[in-house]
Amino acid sequence: MIVSHNEIVAMVYKAFTGMHREVGEADVIASMVAELEMAGLDGVRHFNNASPYILTEQDTPIDIVHQETGAIRFDLHGSSLICHLPAIMDYALEKMGDLDHFQIYLMNCHNRWLAYSELVKLADNGIACLAKWDNGTVPKHTLLTLNQGFVYPDLYFFNEPQDNYNTNDMIIELATANFDIEQEIEHFDHKISTDELFATHQRSWKEGIHVDDEQWAILKKTAAAILVENSEASSKGAGGV
Secondary structure, three states: OEEOHHHHHHHHHHHHHOOOOOOOOHHHHHHHHHHHHHOOOOHHHHHHHHHHHHHHOOOOOOEEEEEEOOEEEEEEEEEEHHHOHHHHHHHHHHHHOOOOEEEEEEEEEEOHHHHHHHHHHHHHHOOEEEEEEEOOOOOOEEEEEEOOOOOOOEEEEEOOOOOOOOOOOEEEEEEOOOOOOOOOOOOOOEEEOHHHHHHHHHHHHHHOEEOOHHHHHHHHHHHHHHHHHHHHHHHHHHOOO
């Protein structure tokens, strides 16, 4: 089905607000999902996959487990990345300061595709970005690179693992110059180019955003169910037991 950017934002906002999380801003998260969907990268499906994690994870702070000049490592304790990444990126950019390169290592996190919009925002700061993560299923490895002067990244997919780190981790590197990725992409199996993402994004603005019917129905059901629960709870509370 075809929906608008505003419809996705409104629906995700309702769904997330109803989850009553202490961490994460509903409007920011809604935009993260909408941007990913506009790029043709299944933002709604990834949010639906994230919802069980968001609903069940504890509202506990993430930890900085290691920090040195040019690098920082966070432990997200199995949380969805979507609730924490905006704050992590703000903190990392502050720590990066005038450095030429900075590495962020995220341990024990889920839903890493939802990092997309936070990473492409780096284009506004003139910062090049490289992000990569391993998966338990094909594609076994994903690499995102955003060069300076570009608004959209290049995405490389690999059917075989390329790095030997935990499949719940993610590495993000920031730099003031473009990355040399020749060796990293030597064995990629599939690529989505910056030109393709640009074309998809433009088409979404002009023609509307194509969302999988089943995934849209799941999102609507999540938002509606939580709203009903809230209404029932509110009604009981109003009874003055």
